[in-house]
Amino acid sequence: xxxxxxxxxxxxxxxxxxxxxxxxxxxxxxxxxxxxxxxxxxxxxxxxxxxxxxxxxxxxxxxxxxxxxxxxxxxxxxxxxxxxxxxxxxxxxxxxxxxxxxxxxxxxxxxxxxxxxxxxxxxxxxxxxxxxxxxxxxxxxxxxxxxxxxxxxxxxxxxxxxxxxxxxxxxxxxxxxxxxxxxxxxxxxxxxxxxxxxxxxxxxxxxxxxxxxxxxxxxxxxxxxxxxxxxxxxxxxxxxxxxxxxxxxxxxxxxxxxxxxxxxxxxxxxxxxxxxxxxxxxxxxxxxxxxxxxxxxxxxxxxxxxxxxxxxxxxxxxxxxxxxxxxxxxxxxxxxxxxxxxxxxxxxxxxxxxxxxxxxxxxxxxxxxxxxxxxxxxxxxxxxxxxxxxxxxxxxxxxxxxxxxxxxxxxxxxxxxxxxxxxxxxxxxxxxxxx
Amino acid sequence: xxxxxxxxxxxxxxxxxxxxxxxxxxxxxxxxxxxxxxxxxxxxxxxxxxxxxxxxxxxxxxxxxxxxxxxxxxxxxxxxxxxxxxxxxxxxxxxxxxxxxxxxxxxxxxxxxxxxxxxxxxxxxxxxxxxxxxxxxxxxxxxxxxxxxxxxxxxxxxxxxxxxxxxxxxxxxxxxxxxxxxxxxxxxxxxxxxxxxxxxxxxxxxxxxxxxxxxxxxxxxxxxxxxxxxxxxxxxxxxxxxxxxxxxxxxxxxxxxxxxxxxxxxxxxxxxxxxxxxxxxxxxxxxxxxxxxxxxxxxxxxxxxxxxxxxxxxxxxxxxxxxxxxxxxxxxxxxxxxxxxxxxxxxxxxxxxxxxxxxxxxxxxxxxxxxxxxxxxxxxxxxxxxxxxxxxxxxxxxxxxxxxxxxxxxxxxxxxxxxxxxxxxxxxxxxxxxx
Numbered sequence: 001x002x003x004x005x006x007x008x009x010x011x012x013x014x015x016x017x018x019x020x021x022x023x024x025x026x027x028x029x030x031x032x033x034x035x036x037x038x039x040x041x042x043x044x045x046x047x048x049x050x051x052x053x054x055x056x057x058x059x060x061x062x063x064x065x066x067x068x069x070x071x072x073x074x075x076x077x078x079x080x081x082x083x084x085x086x087x088x089x090x091x092x093x094x095x096x097x098x099x100x101x102x103x104x105x106x107x108x109x110x111x112x113x114x115x116x117x118x119x120x121x122x123x124x125x126x127x128x129x130x131x132x133x134x135x136x137x138x139x140x141x142x143x144x145x146x147x148x149x150x151x152x153x154x155x156x157x158x159x160x161x162x163x164x165x166x167x168x169x170x171x172x173x174x175x176x177x178x179x180x181x182x183x184x185x186x187x188x189x190x191x192x193x194x195x196x197x198x199x200x201x202x203x204x205x206x207x208x209x210x211x212x213x214x215x216x217x218x219x220x221x222x223x224x225x226x227x228x229x230x231x232x233x234x235x236x237x238x239x240x241x242x243x244x245x246x247x248x249x250x251x252x253x254x255x256x257x258x259x260x261x262x263x264x265x266x267x268x269x270x271x272x273x274x275x276x277x278x279x280x281x282x283x284x285x286x287x288x289x290x291x292x293x294x295x296x297x298x299x300x301x302x303x304x305x306x307x308x309x310x311x312x313x314x315x316x317x318x319x320x321x322x323x324x325x326x327x328x329x330x331x332x333x334x335x336x337x338x339x340x341x342x343x344x345x346x347x348x349x350x351x352x353x354x355x356x357x358x359x360x361x362x363x364x365x366x367x368x369x370x371x372x373x374x375x376x377x378x379x380x381x382x383x384x385x386x387x388x389x390x391x392x393x394x395x396x397x398x399x400x401x402x403x404x405x406x407x408x409x410x411x412x413x414x415x416x417x418x419x420x421x422x423x424x425x426x427x428x429x430x431x432x433x434x435x
Numbered sequence: 436x437x438x439x440x441x442x443x444x445x446x447x448x449x450x451x452x453x454x455x456x457x458x459x460x461x462x463x464x465x466x467x468x469x470x471x472x473x474x475x476x477x478x479x480x481x482x483x484x485x486x487x488x489x490x491x492x493x494x495x496x497x498x499x500x501x502x503x504x505x506x507x508x509x510x511x512x513x514x515x516x517x518x519x520x521x522x523x524x525x526x527x528x529x530x531x532x533x534x535x536x537x538x539x540x541x542x543x544x545x546x547x548x549x550x551x552x553x554x555x556x557x558x559x560x561x562x563x564x565x566x567x568x569x570x571x572x573x574x575x576x577x578x579x580x581x582x583x584x585x586x587x588x589x590x591x592x593x594x595x596x597x598x599x600x601x602x603x604x605x606x607x608x609x610x611x612x613x614x615x616x617x618x619x620x621x622x623x624x625x626x627x628x629x630x631x632x633x634x635x636x637x638x639x640x641x642x643x644x645x646x647x648x649x650x651x652x653x654x655x656x657x658x659x660x661x662x663x664x665x666x667x668x669x670x671x672x673x674x675x676x677x678x679x680x681x682x683x684x685x686x687x688x689x690x691x692x693x694x695x696x697x698x699x700x701x702x703x704x705x706x707x708x709x710x711x712x713x714x715x716x717x718x719x720x721x722x723x724x725x726x727x728x729x730x731x732x733x734x735x736x737x738x739x740x741x742x743x744x745x746x747x748x749x750x751x752x753x754x755x756x757x758x759x760x761x762x763x764x765x766x767x768x769x770x771x772x773x774x775x776x777x778x779x780x781x782x783x784x785x786x787x788x789x790x791x792x793x794x795x796x797x798x799x800x801x802x803x804x805x806x807x808x809x810x811x812x813x814x815x816x817x818x819x820x821x822x823x824x825x826x827x828x829x830x831x832x833x834x835x836x837x838x839x840x841x842x843x844x845x846x847x848x849x850x851x852x853x854x855x856x857x858x859x860x861x862x863x864x865x866x867x868x869x870x
Binding site: 025027030032034037038040041045046049050052053054056057058059061062063064065070096097098099100103127129130131132134135136138139140142143150175224230231232233234235252254255256257258261266267268269270271282283284285286287288289290292367372374376377 | 472476487491500531562571577691705719802811812
């Protein structure tokens with residue numbers, strides 16, 4: 001029997017993570033199922049950013065590089081990200097954008113392969129990977145005369161032929177919410193002699209990640225999705241210690257700026273990479289966005305005493321299970337399909353529904369009712385082998401601030417939008433949104 | 436006869452730009468001569484950033500990418516930077532860091548040269564250029580098998596031999612304040628068949644720049660110095676329209692992210708560069724730091740009705756002339772030299788004094804007295820052919836908020852620190868500052 005609204009309220013009342021929601025300023029009348037795109041505002045952020053603007057910048061001025069610890073922010077924030085992704089302190093820096101960090105680690109990985117295994121001239125990725133990852137890979141392959149081999153999700157291990165230098169994957173797919181088995185795929189890459197580079201954009205803060213346990217080689221991720229760092233928050237980068245310190249002169253990443261120098265204030269004309277992950281820094285970082293990111297990280301770390309990522313994961317699966325169950329029970333005749341795997345081990349923290357007609361308008365009608373998800377085109381040109389030509393309605397469930405009643409209400413709104421054909425109204429069918 | 440404090444007050448009273456100072460929150464008791472490192476806080480910034488945090492992010496959430504114009508910020512801010520550097524609307528984007536933007540334009544310039552003039556295999560720069568520029572150039576030369584040829588300032592045109600692909604220079608030298616003649620050096624580069632790439636970090640907002648007048652090829656610059664964008668504010672990048680749209684598939688810059696795609700929301704697996712300068716965008720930008728940068732740009736644009744960059748330049752030269760004159764008159768026997776050119780055409784908006792002993796401690800003693808400048812090591816390893824082993828005391832004069840009385844008072848404090856040997860105190864001789 002399907003759960004009722006009262007059942008969902010009871011689940012919220014029993015939820016040990018329920019109070020974590022109080023860390024956020026949630027707009028009234030909104031059920032926000034887009035934390036996979038932009039996390040919500042923590043209560044501490046406005047005051048912390050104001051302090052950075054008014055006191056640290058306004059009063060401290062240049063002195064705040066020392067006195068307010070600005071210069072160490074990439075490492076300090078990196079140390080807060082590390083436990084969320086199975087990395088050790090000192091192994092992660094928060095900096096730049098995900099795309100740029102991916103360029104750094106792919107460059108390093110390809111350089112390592114060029115030294116260690118020069119006959120390997122192929123970079124493998126998934127055709128339905130987030131496109132910016134593919135653009136960065138395409139640019140680097142062009143630059144270095146390598147071949148970019150894009151495959152469907154089921155064909156990844158078969159593609160790990162002896163000419164493959166690097167396998168680059170996004171852990172949780174942005175369109176379908178499907179999650180790769182990081183340990184086994186990394187092991188397959190290593191067994192085939194390739195390096196494994198992981199993009200954690202849709203997994204850091206959403207699902208438990210154990211980079212060391214998986215023996216991954218490099219990873220990057222995003223600060224503004226499940227880490228609640230704010231719009232365009234700086235991203236992060238990790239390199240396994242077995243790679244981070246490699247001394248071969250041809251193996252450092254090429255975005256060689258002064259923040260990655262062994263002695264940044266010596267101002268020597270020659271580049272000497274800093275030890276460890278610090279060499280993955282480049283130029284001066286946007287401090288106001290960095291301090292906001294720290295507030296976001298603290299909201300995730302607050303789950304630590306309550307069981308941390310494992311507890312968040314348990315709730316996330318309960319939320320996405322409930323959403324799937326309610327959609328299938330209450331919107332059964334509305335032409336919705338499921339793009340997200342039912343199997344827990346293969347699911348991230350989002351649920352993607354498919355629909356042949358009107359997906360965009362349905363999302364707009366839901367937004368007008370205060371249920372914010374988003375739309376992703378299923379145009380086959382977009383490269384999804386999984387969904388064909390159907391479009392996608394994407395709903396992210398951030399267990400820090402989404403509850404079971406929210407899920408019930410979201411499905412009820414979806415049911416009403418579909419049963420009343422409200423989505424056919426002209427105002428929901430104008431494609432002007434960029435998100 | 437040297438000007439008196441009263442004379443300086445009279446100059447301030449007559450200064451047509453005097454009221455521009457009211458745009459800023461200047462800390463009490465501070466004379467801030469470090470705007471060349473981090474500009475001061477505009478009065479509008481705190482409220483604007485708070486609005487972006489609380490309203491746009493907190494309430495608008497993902498919708499603000501459209502409704503608050505976040506997605507267009509790189510272009511909108513670029514259009515505000517354009518008139519300050521002699522570029523046209525649509526030719527500049529604000530994004531990423533200066534180092535990363537330099538990597539983009541150097542990559543593009545070297546790729547162009549590889550197509551148009553493949554026998555040119557040398558990148559020329561100045562040994563005393565800001566080191567991060569040299570690190571980026573070094574990394575790219577290593578990557579592409581080119582030679583990086585570093586020369587002294589006087590040897591630049593002689594170095595423009597037929598094997599030179601690109602000349603990369605910083606317009607105003609960070610250590611000495613010396614300014615290159617951009618039009619004549621660019622013309623010399625072009626006459627020699629090379630492209631000219633300019634770093635405007637210490638000139639945008641400080642001195643008039645006319646990229647089109649000089650027929651420059653590419654330029655980058657910094658948002659947090661004279662543009663008052665806040666700590667680590669996003670930087671900017673410009674490409675001459677004759678280059679920006681080149682369609683050769685091997686000529687786009689390699690940091691190919693989704694913000695630089697022709698159709699960023701089509702999510703196609705293949706990269707197609709956007710038209711014009713937009714292809715120099717890569718990943719999602721730090722919005723909180725972007726909105727702060729816009730407030731900073733507005734403070735410089737406010738000088739427009741009062742004569743704009745020409746009026747700011749006139750005042751800047753009057754300030755630096757006065758500083759030099761007062762130091763030479765009032766600190767004549769204190770062992771100070773002048774690293775900055777006396778000739779106006781060769782001077783930026785800063786004055787750098789040299790000193791064999793105690794430069795670091797003198798700067799610390801001045802900071803303790805509220806006069807904030809900074810120290811730069813003159814270690815010959817740092818590559819300055821101009822200053823030998825003497826150290827540098829660096830003072831930046833931002834005409835938007837520095838007045839003539841400030842100059843007089845700063846020199847008076849310097850005189851007292853030197854004449855009383857106050858700088859010999861142990862607390863001023865501990866080298867723990869990172870700036």
